[in-house]
Amino acid sequence: MKNKSFLSFFVFLVLWQVLTMVFDVNKTLFPSPIRVFLSLFESKQIFIDMSVSLARLIAGALIGILAGILFGLITGEFAFANETFGQLANFFRFIPPLALVPLFIVWFGIGESPKVLLLAFTAFFPVWISTFNGVQNIEEKYRLVAKSLNIRKLFLIKEIIMKGSLPYILNGARLGISFAFSVLVAAEMLGAYFGIGYRLSFLQSVYKIDLMIGYIIILGIIGLVIDRFFLSISKKLTPWKNEN
C-alpha cells in the first residue's frame, strides 16, 4: 500500500511537470515542480518559519488538549459538572475560532499569546467532546467490577475511566491538533513576523508564487507527518485495540 501511495505522488509530480512544459502557461503564475523545489532549497527562511509555526502549534495544541481532557473527564464523570458547565462550553464550541482573532488582538496584542490561545481554543473542543464520549461509554459492567473490588474514586478515574477512554481521547487529540493546524496559518496571516502563514501572505505581496506553492506543499507534509505521528502514538498506547 505504501508503494502505491508513493507511486501516486510520483505520477502527480510527473503530470504537473509535463503540463507546465507542454502548455504555454505563465511560468510565474504556474511554476513547474522543479522550479518550486528549487525555490525551497534557495529559501533561507524556510526552517525558521517552520520551527516558529510548529512551536506555536505544539504550545497551543498541548494547552487545548490537556484542558479538553480534564474538562471531558470532569463533565463525563460528574453529571453536576456536565449540567452546569457543559452547556456553556457547548455554546462556545459553535463560535468559529477565527471570529475571535480581532478580539484577541485587541486584548493581547499581536505577540505570541493570542496565537497560542487561539490554537488552544480550537484544539480544546474536539478533545473535550471525544473525552466526554469516552467516559460515558465506559460500560456499566466495568464500574460494577470496580465496585466489587472497592476501588477508590481517584483510582477509578485514573486506572479505569482514563485508560478505558484512551482511544477516544487520542482520537480527539488527533482531531484537535488537525483543527488547530488549519487555524494556525490564518492566525499567522493576521499579525506575525515569522511563520508559514505570515510568509505566505508576504510571498503573495511580492508575487513569489513558486515559493508560495513550496510552502503550501510543506504545510501538507507537516500535516501528514503530524497525523501519522498521532496514529503511531495511538497504536503504541492502545495495544489492546490492535489485532490479535
Next chain:
Amino acid sequence: MKTEITVKNLNKSFGRLKIIKDISFNVKRGEFVSVIGPSGCGKTTLLHLIHGFTERTEGKISVNGTICFVFQDHNLFPWMNVSENIAVGPLNQGKSITEVAKITRTILKEVGLSPFKNFYPNQISEGMKQRVGIARALANKPEILLMDEPFGSLDCLTKLRMQDLLMKLKKELNLTILLVTHDIDEALRLSDRVIVLSERPAKIIRIMERNEFNREKILRLLT
C-alpha cells in the same frame, strides 16, 4: 474472624415487578453453597443484593468477612493485560509495587496463567479469561466469593477443569463460596448445600444438604 452470610426475609422489587420474595438462608464459614433456579428467576439479583450492588426493598443481609465477586462474563478490563487485571485490587489497596508483583506472580501460578501474564483479554480463550476473573477476585484476598454462573459459557472439559481449580483454591485459601448456577450437575458436584429457587418472584423451594442430593429431585422441583 467468623465468616458467614445471613439473609433474612429478603424482598426485592423493581417498581411493581417483584423479583425476590421472602428469602432466608445462611452460609457458614468455609461452606460451598450453590443457588440453582430457572433462568431469569432472580439468582443474579440475589447475589447483587448480597454484595451491595443494589438495595434491598425489605429484609436483612449481613456479611461477616471480606467479599469479592466473580462475574458471569468475567468483565476483564480490555485495556489491561492479564497481570494488570489481577493487580488492580492490590494496587488500589495501596500495596507497594514489589508486594503487588509478588501477589500477582503467586496467583498467576495458582491459576496456571504465568506464560500469559502480558496477554490482553482479546488474546486469550474464554476459559483463560474466566481464570483471570477468578484470579482478580482472589488477589483481593477475600474470605467470601460470590460467583455468578462463572463457567456458564465454557465447554464441558474446560468447565470440569475450572471446577477442579475452584475446589483446589477453596481448600488452599479456606474460602466461603456462594455460587449461582443453572447447571444441576455443577451444583451437585461442588456444593455442601444447594438452595433451589422457584420461578420469579424467586422463593426458596428447598435447601438440600449433601446427603440428600438427588438430580431427579431437583429437576422435579424446578419443573
